[in-house]
Amino acid sequence: MTSMTHPEQGSESKHISIAEPSILDLQNVTISYSGKAAVRNVSFPIAEHKITSIIGPSGCGKSTLLRALNRMNDFVDDVSLEGTISYLGENLYGKDIDPVTLRRRIGMVFQKPNPFPKSIYRNVSWGPQINGYKQPLDDLVEHSLVQAALWNEVKDRLHESALSLSGGQQQRLCIARALAMSPDILLMDEPCSALDPISTSHIEDLLFELKSQYTIVIVTHNMQQAARASDYTAFLEMGMLIEFGATKQMFTVPRQKRTEEYVTGRFG
Amino acid sequence: MVPLTQKMTLPEQVTSWLMSDARTQTASEASAVGLSLKKGGIRWGEFAIQSSLGFCALISVITTIVIVFVLATESYSFFSDVSPIDFLFGTQWVPLFEPSSYGVLPLLWGTLVITFGAAAIAIPVGLASAIYISEYASARVRTIVKPVLELLAGIPTVVYGYFALTFVTPVLQNILPGLNVFNALSGAIVVGIMILPTIATLSDNALRAVPDTLRQGAYALGATSFEVTTQVVVPTGLSGVMASFLLAISRAIGETMAVTLAAGATPNLSFTLQESIQTITAYIVQVSLGDTPADGIAYKTIFAVAAVLFLLTLILNMLSQWVLNKYRAEYD
Numbered sequence: 001m002t003s004m005t006h007p008e009q010g011s012e013s014k015h016i017s018i019a020e021p022s023i024l025d026l027q028n029v030t031i032s033y034s035g036k037a038a039v040r041n042v043s044f045p046i047a048e049h050k051i052t053s054i055i056g057p058s059g060c061g062k063s064t065l066l067r068a069l070n071r072m073n074d075f076v077d078d079v080s081l082e083g084t085i086s087y088l089g090e091n092l093y094g095k096d097i098d099p100v101t102l103r104r105r106i107g108m109v110f111q112k113p114n115p116f117p118k119s120i121y122r123n124v125s126w127g128p129q130i131n132g133y134k135q136p137l138d139d140l141v142e143h144s145l146v147q148a149a150l151w152n153e154v155k156d157r158l159h160e161s162a163l164s165l166s167g168g169q170q171q172r173l174c175i176a177r178a179l180a181m182s183p184d185i186l187l188m189d190e191p192c193s194a195l196d197p198i199s200t201s202h203i204e205d206l207l208f209e210l211k212s213q214y215t216i217v218i219v220t221h222n223m224q225q226a227a228r229a230s231d232y233t234a235f236l237e238m239g240m241l242i243e244f245g246a247t248k249q250m251f252t253v254p255r256q257k258r259t260e261e262y263v264t265g266r267f268g
Numbered sequence: 269m270v271p272l273t274q275k276m277t278l279p280e281q282v283t284s285w286l287m288s289d290a291r292t293q294t295a296s297e298a299s300a301v302g303l304s305l306k307k308g309g310i311r312w313g314e315f316a317i318q319s320s321l322g323f324c325a326l327i328s329v330i331t332t333i334v335i336v337f338v339l340a341t342e343s344y345s346f347f348s349d350v351s352p353i354d355f356l357f358g359t360q361w362v363p364l365f366e367p368s369s370y371g372v373l374p375l376l377w378g379t380l381v382i383t384f385g386a387a388a389i390a391i392p393v394g395l396a397s398a399i400y401i402s403e404y405a406s407a408r409v410r411t412i413v414k415p416v417l418e419l420l421a422g423i424p425t426v427v428y429g430y431f432a433l434t435f436v437t438p439v440l441q442n443i444l445p446g447l448n449v450f451n452a453l454s455g456a457i458v459v460g461i462m463i464l465p466t467i468a469t470l471s472d473n474a475l476r477a478v479p480d481t482l483r484q485g486a487y488a489l490g491a492t493s494f495e496v497t498t499q500v501v502v503p504t505g506l507s508g509v510m511a512s513f514l515l516a517i518s519r520a521i522g523e524t525m526a527v528t529l530a531a532g533a534t535p536n537l538s539f540t541l542q543e544s545i546q547t548i549t550a551y552i553v554q555v556s557l558g559d560t561p562a563d564g565i566a567y568k569t570i571f572a573v574a575a576v577l578f579l580l581t582l583i584l585n586m587l588s589q590w591v592l593n594k595y596r597a598e599y600d
């Protein structure tokens with residue numbers, strides 16, 4: 001990182017400490033597509049059982065960074081990562097790490113709802129089933145759908161196709177599907193961007209509920225959502241981490257001028 | 269994904285139109301400049317396009333009707349000489365010599381052996397190749413393999429027949445010493461090889477049309493590539509995959525040249541696959557090209573067997589339509 005003379009224009013470079021234990025720790029993470037860096041030298045911790053939001057203008061590398069956290073970038077050709085991401089002290093990109101097992105523990109919800117063209121029930125039961133879950137599936141399916149605040153709407157039509165649901169319902173189904181794996185961490189990439197305000201507030205309420213059991217990392221373009229729902233916020237710009245801190249502080253007394261401009265909507 | 273920040277640039281005419289008064293004129297002004305909502309005369313250009321498209325569609329409908337009509341009348345006159353029971357259940361097909369016998373089963377058997385034998389080879393291998401190309405192969409491998417497969421699909425069928433006669437059969441004879449020079453096994457294998465590229469390329473297209481977001485969703489649940497492929501990708505692309513099977517099977521049913529060269533022209537209800545057989549199409553060619561008098565009963569047989577072939581493909585079509593609808597209902 002280049003040295004900055006004016007602190008308010010610089011990026012976060014010193015090690016950032018948080019009050020809670022961290023479940024994920026990013027250290028000098030640089031991610032490049034075909035040698036072109038999309039995320040540059042980013043370091044911040046992700047607190048356990050908290051919601052961390054990643055904000056920043058379009059193309060700044062939010063999705064790239066998020067996908068690195070459960071190694072979904074492995075499916076992109078010619079992508080490389082430098083630095084380390086440690087998960088409970090273990091390097092996620094270590095040679096002995098099996099990405100398949102890793103993704104069972106770190107689940108993901110995508111920007112656009114992507115339910116499988118199977119029944120609602122099968123959408124939820126599929127993940128646990130392929131991963132050798134032995135207990136009764138009915139209970140798990142019900143529990144996951146209840147957690148995702150979808151149960152009441154679908155309990156009478158569990159064997160209908162998931163594609164018959166509305167967009168907001170499909171997204172909650174995708175959340176239920178991820179929750180059925182009982183992951184440690186849930187990564188969400190703009191989960192509400194395709195949803196109406198009512199479905200969005202459903203999902204935000206859900207995040208609060210889930211916080212007690214899961215660690216959530218959410219990418220969002222919606223400043224209110226980040227401010228309302230998250231405990232910590234990371235602000236990226238052009239692949240660099242401009243500021244990381246407690247959400248309340250970031251949105252009231254940001255340390256960086258750029259953060260202030262962005263969160264108040266005066267961003268060029 | 270296109271970044272939202274990317275500016276859209278509009279052609280100058282459009283921007284100037286956007287800024288001109290033309291768009292802000294009121295309804296009364298619009299009618300003053302002649303934008304009446306009343307129907308004008310016929311739009312001749314559109315009429316011409318519509319009718320020529322309709323005519324093209326009509327051609328294939330008329331052709332089908334004519335074919336069915338010819339088959340029906342000629343078969344009817346055939347069945348006034350030969351009892352349908354003897355035809356459908358007879359096990360001897362000797363139409364050209366005395367004492368003649370018109371049992372269609374040997375020909376039907378020949379066609380079915382080739383078709384199902386070919387399908388049994390081509391469906392698993394073709395689907396496996398499609399899965400490999402679409403899900404596992406690198407972009408570089410795909411750009412080499414795909415055109416080769418398409419090339420293979422374009423080879424004239426007589427070449428496949430020759431390939432059977434000069435390569436497949438000799439190789440098989442090493443393994444099965446009693447194998448005839450013309451045999452059903454070699455015919456089925458070579459027709460299977462022939463229809464394999466059709467299945468592989470069309471199934472590959474169907475699998476590649478499955479949105480990547482579904483694969484990612486499955487991987488994010490800790491699925492392995494194999495689980496993603498077999499339990500998400502293939503079921504999602506199933507209607508396209510089934511369509512490729514169907515198309516390939518209809519090619520196998522209708523295949524004539526390669527089969528004649530590989531399996532010969534002996535109507536034969538042999539179950540060993542080691543002897544020569546004859547398919548319906550091969551028989552039709554044999555009679556059409558021979559010096560069989562066009563008004564005799566022997567000549568009419570080709571219409572009767574063609575009617576059988578027609579019914580066979582019709583049943584297959586309906587069956588596949590039914591299968592497709594069933595899976596559609598379940599998967600989308």
Ligand SMILES: Nc1ncnc2c1ncn2[C@@H]1O[C@H](COP(=O)(O)OP(=O)(O)OP(=O)(O)O)[C@@H](O)[C@H]1O
Binds near residue numbers: 033056064
């Ligand atoms: N598969 C890829 N191959 C090459 N470059 C990519 C790929 N995915 C993203 N990029 C590039 O990496 C940069 C960061 O992209 P990313 O998708 O992470 O941005 P983002 O912050 O999520 O944007 P948005 O808010 O629009 O979703 C962009 O410049 C983008 O063009």
Ligand SMILES: [Mg+2]
Binds near residue numbers: 063
């Ligand atoms: Mg993104």
